[in-house]
Amino acid sequence: MKLRLLAGVSALVAVAGLSACSSGSDDTESAGGGKTAIDVWLMRDSVSAAFQKDFEKGFEADHPDIDVRIQIQEWDGIGEKVTAALASNDAPDVIETGNTQVAQFAQSGGLLDLSDKVAELGGKDWLKGLAEPGAYEGKQYGIPYYAANRVVIYRKDLFAQAGVDATAIKTRDQWIAATKKLNKGSQQGIYLPGQNWYTYAGFVWDEGGDLAVESGGTWKGALDSPQALRATAFYKRLQALGKGPKDSDEAQPPQAEVMAKGKVAQVISTPGGANVVAQNNPALKGKLGFFPIPGKTADTPGAVFTGGSDLVIPTVARHQDAAFTFVKELTGDTWQRKLAAAMSYVPNKTTLAGAVAADPGASAMAVGAAVGHATPNTPGWAAVEAKNPIKDYLTAVLTGGDPEKEGVKASDVITSAMKSGS
CATH class of the missing domain: 3.40.190.10 (Periplasmic binding protein-like II)
Incomplete structure (x- = not known):
């Protein structure tokens, strides 16, 4: 896990509402069979190859109309790469970003406001160290993904x-x-x-x-x-x-x-x-x-200090409805428990701390994560x-x-x- 902050994000596109952007955004691509293909950037060591395979198989079985294309990104140079993607017309549909990075991307208008989805995603139980830095000026842009701490x-x-x-x-x-x-x-x-x-x-x-x-x-x-x-x-x-x-x-x-x-x-x-x-x-x-x-x-x-990641959806993403479905599944209870077991991470909700009870290191992390913070x-x-x-x-x-x-x-x-x- 890398705990990183970005410097200097340039002005990007203006924020648009989810419903306004998505009404015609889920046009099918070349995935075949009438499927919507979504591109997802996850960071190195966020998931193992085995977990990624299991998740993709399970997700696509539950959502046969969506084809997930996960690309693993390296931490070095990711700030510039994300900045360029958000400013382009060809951004991925979902991006994993460090929890403390969200404010900078949100300030520039590059991220979709997901405030109206917090209750649906179980936000009342989110770890504060992931949820609070995922918000900016009263709006929720980053959805807590996983945590790690000292x-x-x-x-x-x-x-x-x-x-x-x-x-x-x-x-x-x-x-x-x-x-x-x-x-x-x-x-x-x-x-x-x-x-x-x-x-x-x-x-x-x-x-x-x-x-x-x-x-x-x-x-x-x-x-x-x-x-x-x-x-x-x-x-x-x-x-x-x-x-x-x-x-x-x-x-x-x-x-x-x-x-x-x-x-x-x-x-x-x-x-x-x-x-x-x-x-x-x-x-x-x-x-x-x-x-x-x-x-x-x-x-x-x-x-x-709660390190870890949030998932964000760019305002220019072409398939925002399908992207939200992906975010909802990966940050939902079922896959959070599996991710915690596979990667020894702390799940994104305090109610899921029991998922790491058998892991001495992760269970010790979970105790601290319940009262964790992020930098200003x-x-x-x-x-x-x-x-x-x-x-x-x-x-x-x-x-x-x-x-x-x-x-x-x-x-x-x-x-x-x-x-x-x-």
């Missing part, structure tokens, strides 16, 4: 040696106490790189804050808010219980490789990180477990990630900078970036 990956053997029961860790205070017990000698209680800003964002949301806030149509950075400062204090305490670098993120060096090489009791990662650890150190196979990031209180898990829902946020002042802010604080002063500086950069990127 959990704690831990060494079962090291926890047992320290007498720590991972299942009993439900609160931040319990997490800190357990990590202190695990942090001894050459063993790191946790490996937390200083610039792991997605994890930090979760702590900000736990405190009731956000990375940026909107007031009167203007977005401003909010790392100097009381809520963000409380989150910073907790992040600093947790990060100090290991030897993670203060000036780099989880990719430099790859934290899974660090965990594989040494006595690291915990990392914060998507569950797939455990596979990388075991690949680098086969002796750890079967010794890794998962639990949700703890919250401030035992009754609410820690907030997480504004097209200007892409410019913030390009500059990434949050990483610089965390490094500054972890190396002795005053949190409030550094927070003001970082917030100013965020504000300026959002203005330039809108």
Whole structure:
């Protein structure tokens, strides 16, 4: 799964209503037999070849008048490719897009407003971290597809040696106490790189804050808010219980490789990180477990950044009725359960969390996803990630900078970036 944002989407075609666009749009193509052929772009690793085959077979059996043509797209360069498609007269009928990308495409008028379809699609149960970024200015353009988020990956053997029961860790205070017990000698209680800003964002949301806030149509950075400062204090305490670098993120060096090489009791990662650890150190196979990031209180898990995808229909799509049928099926309960089992993703509805109950990593994700968030829902946020002042802010604080002063500086950069990127 890639968690990406796009920069600079040019002005595209104006939005048209579903009924207005579709009245003559489902003309048959060369699929044969009077079928309507629809083109669908799904992203690499969104589905396996086996799932794709099963879905196409099942969908076309239930909808014999529609021929589905799925094309797997690569993440690299997809922003420019989608932008060009939306501006053309030959766009695919359905496109998978990162959940945080929807606002930029919607702002430019390239996506179909599906607000009147939310109830039909079971929108009341959607994960907020997928549904909220799929909306823009009060209208729903992106339909939640699947989610993935960070959990704690831990060494079962090291926890047992320290007498720590991972299942009993439900609160931040319990997490800190357990990590202190695990942090001894050459063993790191946790490996937390200083610039792991997605994890930090979760702590900000736990405190009731956000990375940026909107007031009167203007977005401003909010790392100097009381809520963000409380989150910073907790992040600093947790990060100090290991030897993670203060000036780099989880990719430099790859934290899974660090965990594989040494006595690291915990990392914060998507569950797939455990596979990388075991690949680098086969002796750890079967010794890794998962639990949700703890919250401030035992009754609410820690907030997480919800990554994943939404499905959108371009305004210029020629077969919007058939496209909606495809979206309804793939995001419906039956195929969501099958997708979760096949791909270890979190289904798009809180009511479907049981679909991953047998998968330790995915079930831990599902707990966090129920209270997940996305980055500020504004097209200007892409410019913030390009500059990434949050990483610089965390490094500054972890190396002795005053949190409030550094927070003001970082917030100013965020504000300026959002203005330039809108």
